[in-house]
Amino acid sequence: MIRLRGSSPRVAIISDTVDDTNGIAIGLRRLVAAARRAGHDIHLVGAARPGVSDEVVRMPAAMNVCLPIYPDMTWSVPEVPALADWLGRSADLVQVATPGPVGIAGLVAARMLGLPVIAQYHTEVAEYAARMTGMPMVRMLVEPLVAWFYKQADVCLAPSQAVADRLASFGIAPDRVWRIQRGVDRELFRPSRRDRSALARFGIPADAPVALYVGRLSKEKNLDALVAAWATVHAARPDARLLVVGGEGPLRGTFTQPGIVEAGGLYGEELATVFASADVFAFPSETETFGNVIVEAAASGLPAIVAAAGASHEHVVDGITGLVVDGGKPAQLAAALLRLIEDASLRSELGGAAHAHAASYDLAAAVRATFDVYGRVMASRQLEAAS
Incomplete structure (x- = not known):
């Protein structure tokens, strides 16, 4: 039974x-x-x-499995009664973040209790599965299951226009x-932390131009394109380094x-x-639903x-805070890397604009906006209960 509360849910x-x-x-x-x-x-x-x-x-797991496409990740099937018991005592609203066993259990438990459900789309699961297996047909098998999951929610949250289009x-x-x-x-990610001596531990000379990649080291991040592009960069600028x-x-x-350098x-x-x-930050992934690391950069x-x-x-x-390229064409990626590596003035100009642009991603403002969404969902449910 949902609790009707005037305060934050x-x-x-x-x-x-x-x-x-x-x-x-x-x-x-x-x-x-x-x-918090x-x-x-x-x-x-x-x-x-x-x-x-x-x-x-932490919810007790009824079963743990490893999938072939993600061998370094353990997927757990939680005990739904334990999850439902905790939610019944502790939650007014449930947000499910992933369409895996835990997310599905959360959806089922919330529906059992009559709690409103929000689903946020974080991962292109079908595209990941296709790229990691090398079998495009897998996309057609996985996507209907993902679509079913998000259709069950009262509201779906989209952190980007790409996700809004996918949900549509x-x-x-x-x-x-x-x-x-x-x-x-x-406060954590800011230009004043710059310290080239910090890169010495990776064997990078103080005067070497450095491109950076930060993220999961897996096929779905399109890293083959980055490696191929760097071969071209290295031939032209053997002093440059790509830090992975x-x-x-x-x-x-x-x-x-x-x-x-890894x-x-x-x-x-x-x-x-x-x-x-x-x-320079180099991020060739074509499957992002948001891309935290781009904003951190x-x-x-x-x-x-x-x-x-x-x-x-x-x-x-594009051309103001960074460069946008065709991720499927390593030659374009290499040309963009070389353009910024060889033009310190352009790097500085684009980097300064990027830092200013990042001010629009304020974490405290994001929390307020998120709880505004929660409040709207709860208000809608309260109106339904009162009618």
């Missing part, structure tokens, strides 16, 4: 990925932490993990697709090509310093080179 965000180093988990943890600092009652809910005890509400393609009515603001920690940062993904340990996973202030200390004062496909380009004003 108690929110449970349920996700299959809370322990991984990816945009979903990092973004959700950042949102929850900022919302603002005094809101909000919890991140995920599956239990052996030996893990943190601020996440599922047949979800426009009045049930709401754009949602996202934010970045601009990522602690997760099946391609870990494979970036051994000339001029490429750093492993970096986090917190260490990552923020590396962002600010590079010269901008906040750090870096011009970004991104793909025109997916949502990445929505955070870059």
Whole structure:
């Protein structure tokens, strides 16, 4: 039974990925932490993990499996009665973040309890599956399941126009697709952290031009195109370095090509310093639904080179804060990299504009906008209950 409250609702965000180093988990943890600092009652809910005890509400798992396309990730099927019991005591509204076993269990439990359900679209699951398996037909098998999941929600949240278009393609009515603001920690990611000596540990000379990639090391990030582009860059500028940062993904340990340095996973202030200390951000992914790292790069004062496909380009004003290229054409990516590597004045101009543009991604404002959405959903439910 839903509680009709005049104050901020108690929110449970349920996700299959809370322990991984990816945009979903990092973004959700950042949102929850900022919302709690603002005094809101909000919890991140995920599956239990052996030996893990943190601020996440952990649900016991009935089963754990590993999928061939994501062998380094464990997918848990939670115990629905335990989840429903906790939600019944602790939540007024449920937000499901992923269409996996935990997300589906959250949807089922919320419907059992009569709680309103919001679904945020974070991942191009069907496209990921197709790219990682190398079988385009997989997309046609997975996409109807994803569409079914989002159609069950009262409201779907879209962090980008690309996602809004995707949800519309599922047949979800426009009045049930709401754009949602996202934010970045601009205190953590800022140009003043620049310290070229911090790159010395990776064997990068202090005067070397540095392009940076940060993200999951996997096929769906279109890293083959970046590696191919860097071969062209290296031939023209053997002094330049591509620093690849990522602690997760099946391609870990494979970036051994000339001029490429693989750093492993970096986090917190260490990552923020590396962002600010590079010269260009290169992100060729064509499957982004938002692209946290692009905004983090901008906040750090870096011009970004991104793909025109997916949502990445929505955070870059082409020719003003960075460059937008065809991610399927390594030659275009190489030309953009060389253009910025060889023109320090242009880098500075675009980087300064990117930093100014990042001010529109204020984290506190994003929290306020998110809870405004929650309030609107609750108000709608209250009107239904009163009628």
